[in-house]
Every structure is written in structure tokens, then in C-alpha cells.
Amino acid sequence: MLTLRDIRRSFGSTTAVDGLSLQVQAGEVFGLLGPNGAGKSTTIAIATGLLRPDAGSVDLLGLGSPADAEVRRHLGLAPQEIALYGELTARENLRFLADLYGLADARSRVEGLLAMVELDARADDRTEGFSGGMKRRLNLAAALVHGPRLVMLDEPTAGVDPQSRNRILELVRTLAAGGTTVLYTTHYMEEAAKLCDRVGIIDHGRMLDVGTVPELLARHGGTAGEASDLESAFLALTGRSLRE
Amino acid sequence: MRSVLAIARKDLRLMFRDKGDVFFTFVFPVLLAMLFGFVFRGAATGGSRIAVALVVESDSRIAAGLAEDLAGDASLDVRRVTTREEATDGVRDGTFTAAIILPQSMQAGADRLFSGGSIPIEAIIDPVRRAEAGLIQGKLNELAFRQFPKLLADDAQSKRMFQSMREAIAASKDMGAAQKLAAGALIATAESFVKSMPAGDGGSKPAAGGAGAAWSPVQVRMQELPPRTGVPRSSFDVSVPQGMVWGIAGCVGAFAASVVTERSRGTLVRLRLAPITRAHLLAGKGLACFVTALLVELLLIVLAVTLVGTRVAQPGMLALACVLSAFAFAGLAMLIAGFCRTEAEANGAGRGALLLLALIGGGTIPLFFMPPILQTLSYASPFRWAVIAIEGPLWRDVAPAAQVTPLVVLAGLGFGGFAAGSRLGAFRDAR
Numbered sequence: 124m125l126t127l128r129d130i131r132r133s134f135g136s137t138t139a140v141d142g143l144s145l146q147v148q149a150g151e152v153f154g155l156l157g158p159n160g161a162g163k164s165t166t167i168a169i170a171t172g173l174l175r176p177d178a179g180s181v182d183l184l185g186l187g188s189p190a191d192a193e194v195r196r197h198l199g200l201a202p203q204e205i206a207l208y209g210e211l212t213a214r215e216n217l218r219f220l221a222d223l224y225g226l227a228d229a230r231s232r233v234e235g236l237l238a239m240v241e242l243d244a245r246a247d248d249r250t251e252g253f254s255g256g257m258k259r260r261l262n263l264a265a266a267l268v269h270g271p272r273l274v275m276l277d278e279p280t281a282g283v284d285p286q287s288r289n290r291i292l293e294l295v296r297t298l299a300a301g302g303t304t305v306l307y308t309t310h311y312m313e314e315a316a317k318l319c320d321r322v323g324i325i326d327h328g329r330m331l332d333v334g335t336v337p338e339l340l341a342r343h344g345g346t347a348g349e350a351s352d353l354e355s356a357f358l359a360l361t362g363r364s365l366r367e
Numbered sequence: 368m369r370s371v372l373a374i375a376r377k378d379l380r381l382m383f384r385d386k387g388d389v390f391f392t393f394v395f396p397v398l399l400a401m402l403f404g405f406v407f408r409g410a411a412t413g414g415s416r417i418a419v420a421l422v423v424e425s426d427s428r429i430a431a432g433l434a435e436d437l438a439g440d441a442s443l444d445v446r447r448v449t450t451r452e453e454a455t456d457g458v459r460d461g462t463f464t465a466a467i468i469l470p471q472s473m474q475a476g477a478d479r480l481f482s483g484g485s486i487p488i489e490a491i492i493d494p495v496r497r498a499e500a501g502l503i504q505g506k507l508n509e510l511a512f513r514q515f516p517k518l519l520a521d522d523a524q525s526k527r528m529f530q531s532m533r534e535a536i537a538a539s540k541d542m543g544a545a546q547k548l549a550a551g552a553l554i555a556t557a558e559s560f561v562k563s564m565p566a567g568d569g570g571s572k573p574a575a576g577g578a579g580a581a582w583s584p585v586q587v588r589m590q591e592l593p594p595r596t597g598v599p600r601s602s603f604d605v606s607v608p609q610g611m612v613w614g615i616a617g618c619v620g621a622f623a624a625s626v627v628t629e630r631s632r633g634t635l636v637r638l639r640l641a642p643i644t645r646a647h648l649l650a651g652k653g654l655a656c657f658v659t660a661l662l663v664e665l666l667l668i669v670l671a672v673t674l675v676g677t678r679v680a681q682p683g684m685l686a687l688a689c690v691l692s693a694f695a696f697a698g699l700a701m702l703i704a705g706f707c708r709t710e711a712e713a714n715g716a717g718r719g720a721l722l723l724l725a726l727i728g729g730g731t732i733p734l735f736f737m738p739p740i741l742q743t744l745s746y747a748s749p750f751r752w753a754v755i756a757i758e759g760p761l762w763r764d765v766a767p768a769a770q771v772t773p774l775v776v777l778a779g780l781g782f783g784g785f786a787a788g789s790r791l792g793a794f795r796d797a798r
Contacts, residue, residue: 173639192642200640206633208377210384215377222373223641265637 124149124273124304130169130179132328139165140176141328147273152295152305154319156312158361162328163308164203167275170306171200184272196224199271203278203308205258206265209251213242213261216250217268224269236264239297241290256287263291267298274298275306280314292318312354322353326361370643374651375658382621382659391617392663400610400667404603404675416444417499420454420466423447427474428524429486429514434469436510443506451491458491458592464499466491467507476586478527479535485586486511492591493600504587511585529558603675604762605733607667608754612730614663615692615753616721619700622656624713626704649789652704653697660693664757677761684760684770688777692753695777698784699749705791729754752776 125147132140140162147153157163168174170181172189186194207216217236221229237243240260245253250261259279266274276295280288295318299305309315315322316336323333332339336353343356382388423434438445446463448454454466468489476486488507492500536542536550599605629635638648668685671677679685703720707713725731727741728750734742745751756773759765 171640173636192644195640196642198640200636202633202636204633206637208381208634209632210381211377215380219373219377220637220641222376223370223638223643225369225642 126182128180130176132165132176139328143330145323147306149304150302151320152299152307152318154315154322155308156315156322156357157325161326167277171198197272199266199274201263201266201276201279205262207250207261212247212249214246220265220268240264256283259283259287273304277308316353324357324360331360370647371651375654378625378655388621392614396610396614399613400606403606403609418444418463420448420457420463421445422451422454422468424471425469425473429477430469430473432514433510455491458493465503478531480528480584485584488587490589492589504589507587508585529554599762603671603677607671608757609730610667611664612725612750615660615696616725618659618663619696620718620721622700623703623717626652627707627710627713631710645789649701653701656700657693657697660696664689679761680764681760688756688760691774691777692756694781695749698781701788702784705788724748725750749780
């Protein structure tokens, strides 16, 4: 589905991604974990085609680089920062994106998504008045407007209440059950343990290890199924020193 | 194309939901155009008195009396001129609101006052000053009526009048002998009554709406000058392009900032992820700015035509000038957007630069009032070229060849702005 091969990217003298390779299989939920500054956001930006790598290649669906508009069409992104127009209503936000992608069934698609994220009752309210959880749900819906085959969710539960978090996790499971591939970044180890089929842990721009949660626990200590154990494995791989 | 329209529609929605942008793009320029228009008009006409040129061609007493009363009227600023041509030129160049001519035929009209004649008075008015023209017509009727008691108190005049009546009755074929006899007796009685009247200035005014009004012994012939060319017909001809300058400046500022805002709020990522090219993004943003600038221009022109009587000399050329100036400033908005990396830059430096360009480009002081050094500086301002391109077909009525330079400059600014902007900042990041 998504293949990153030996990706390198520097910003001045700082190396953000240093020879990272990654393969996300079709239909899986892949968790990308790493401490702050590990290179997750840069990796996502390169994987979406937003950023050109200094070296290496990206391939989506065997179609080529997402720098190509037609390849990019199969990709959805819910950025970590809420990316919505506050002065527009929830419906207008989604409708704009549907029109941007030239969807023929824009109206039904938008209504379906509003119902899915349970914002249909507030569809005609401006999003600037929404709570953090509502914005997160709409941010997720915005990534799904065009029905992408791969969705990248960059910390989609950051700063939301337990109810919204629970709803977002359910939505991710629903997406995966429907055949959508999900690349998921998070700081919450229990989310990764519950949700992800495979997890990759990166630090200093390098992929430290990739595997299922039980495989990672087997290699780096701890007991399968325990969120705290995944955290132990994470700390064992990335170290305990504080990051910027 | 659908994605371009989607971006433009979204940006227009965002613009119209921002009260500040709406105010500075649509309301402020209209207020400014009206304010400047009224301020300049007051200065041109010497305050509230109506400037009138008076030509006295008749040496009759009634003409002299009317001229005297006109000069003494507090609402009129009357200046005697010697010829009709001089008076007409004064109206044409805006020195006078109207010209009043007391023709030689006044005496003949007065002589036939009770035998089918009327006292002729002519007035030449500027077509854009119709409101004042109505006042002048009313004033002429009032002052002419005031002359009647003087007219009747003048022995020679009244003799000529009654003699004229007797001759008209004698020549009448519709009246029988008995009717002619009765009418002659009536005239004799009236003549005795007039002779018995005490001499005086007869300053009493005729009752409004009385018999005199229906009779209309005074015939005020109002003549509109053909629309002037090459000079502003009113101060609004000058202030409307100024209003456009400020409206377009507000519009450019709003859209230049909107591109930067896309980046700061993260929505630029969504735009860049969509299957659109840099050209789509630029075209969508530019289209929204272009439509808004065009709306500002249209709004001001419609208000000028409907509210203050502005007449467009060349509608087709004006439409072209508006389209090209909107295109030029859409390009300028994209250029500024490309230069600015933060909202603070866009709102500070971007709008500041626009303000400066608008000031030296004729936004505050009309270009033809500027001292030479400022006029030279104004060549650097896109607003100057927009003002010239719009004034040309609006009131200057210039030849098409004279429009070529400003229109070409505007088109060049538009293309240049889009081309340069696309290689900078937010647009550079897009593909």
C-alpha cells in the first residue's frame, strides 16, 4: 500500500529523517510511535508528498509518488493541528473539500460523514464555536471526504475528552474493517496497543523496530496486551532522556 | 475548473463573513467617495449658495428689476456676464451651476401679457445639477411674479399692454360685436383701476398656487447642456475612482492575508493534499479577489450613477478598465501573499505597503491636484494606473488610443503579480 525506501531529509544541519524505510500493508492499522522530535511529522509529510525527501523514494499503491496529484487522490490526512475554516459551518467545510476533489456525489458523501462523526445536528453551525472533540471529529471527517484508500491520522486524539476519544477510536476501527488502510501516530501507548495491527517505533529519524505489539514486546521485554509494557518497550528502544 | 470555483467560492464566503474585511472593502470606500464628493462640491460652489451666471440682454424695466432681485437673493451667488457663450462656458466648466438669460424678447412678452403672451426667461443648466436647477426654476418664477406690480404701475408699459389687448380683441374673429363691446368696457375699467393704484415698489408676492400659477405669464425655458467631456461633471466623478482605490486596497489586503491565514491555520495542507496544482490554487484565490474587486467597482459606479447623477462617457471602455484593474489587483494580492510568511506581515507590512501605494496613486489627493514630484512618484503605484484607466472612460472621455497605456500596464501588473506570486511563499510550496 505505502512504501518508503531509505528516506532522508535534513533541515539545515539538522537531520530529521535518516535512511528510514517503511512498508504499510493494505487494510492494516499501522502505528507510528516516537518521542517528540523523532521525525514522525517529517515522515508523514514525506509520505503524503507535502515534503520532498532529499533522498529515497515513496510509492503509494504501486502508482508512484504522492507528489503526483492523481496518486495523492488516494490519500487522506487528518493533521495534528485542526485544519478547518472556523468561519464556515461543518457542512460547508466538508462540502468545500468534496468540491475540491470534484466528487459527483458530494452532497450524500458530506451528509454521510456528518452522521458518521455525529455532527449532523450541528452541521450548520460555524466550526469556530465547536468544542475540541467536535473539531477533532470533523478534522477526521475532512480527511475521509474523498474516500481515500490510505488515511494518515496524526495524533487524532490529542487534547480531546474521553467520549470523543472513544468515538474516534471506534471510527478508526470501522474504517479498518471497511478496508481502509490507516497510518496512525500517537503518544498514547494504550491506543497503539489496542488499535494497531503493527507498530513502528522511530527515533532520531531512524526506524528502530517494526512488528506487532506481541513481537515488539517479545523483543524488547514486557508482557503482551499490557499498555504499560508497550510503553516499557518504547522506552527501552528510545531511551529515558527528556526530549525538546 | 470545479476546484478553482470551489476555492473562489470558499474564499468569498470567508471574506463576506469577516465584518472587518466587508467594512474596509465595501462600506469604507463608499463613505469615502461620498465624503470626498460632498467636500469637493462644497468647495466648488462656494458653500450653500448656488453660483449663477446672469446675462441681461433686455433693456426693459422688468429685466432690470428681475436682475436686481436675483442679485439680492440670499440663496444665489449671481455674477453678471456679458454674453451667452461666456455663461454657457461657465456652466460647462463647472464655475456656475446655471446661467440665467433675460432675453431681448422680454419687453415684447410683457406687452402681450394679457393678450396671449408671456415673459420669456431662459436658463441653461448642467445636467448633473438637476436638483439645483429645480430650485433655480422656482426662484425665477417667484422673482418674475414680483415684477408684475411694477409692470402695472409703469404708465407707458400699462398703456402698451392695454393697447395690445384692445388690438387683439378688435382682430378676434371668434368674438361677436356685443362680446367685443363688453370686453372693451372691461379693459377700460381695468385701465382706470390700474391708473388709480398708488405708485410704489409693489413688493408683494403673488399667492402661491393662485390664479397666476395657472396663467403662467412667465415662461422659464430650461435648457440642459449636452454632457461635458474631458472635465469632471461633478466632484463625484473624481471621488468615485478614489473610493474604488480604497475598496480595491481593502480587497487586496484581505485576500493577501487570506493566503497566509491558510498556512497559519493549517488548511493550506488540505489544499496542497488535494489533487490540484499550484495554478489551480492561484487561480481560485485570484478569482475570489478579482470578483470582489469587480464588485467594489460595480457598487461604486452604480451608486454614483443612481445617487449623484454620474454619467459614464464610455460604458464599454469603463467595463474593460474595471475588469483589467480587478485583474491587476488580484495579481498584486497574490504577489503580496507570496512575500508574506505570517499574518502579522500580511496585516502590517502588506497593508502598509498598499496604503502607501494608494496614497501616492490618487487615493486621497486626486492625481491632477498633486504637486509634480508626487505625480512622478505616482507612476510607481498600480493605483495610479487604475485611476487613470477608470477616469478615462468615466468622465475624461479620452480617445481609445489614450487608454492603451494604462490598460496594458494593468494587464502587465496582473500577469506579473500572478507569475511572481506563484514562485513565492505559500504558492511556492504547492505543486
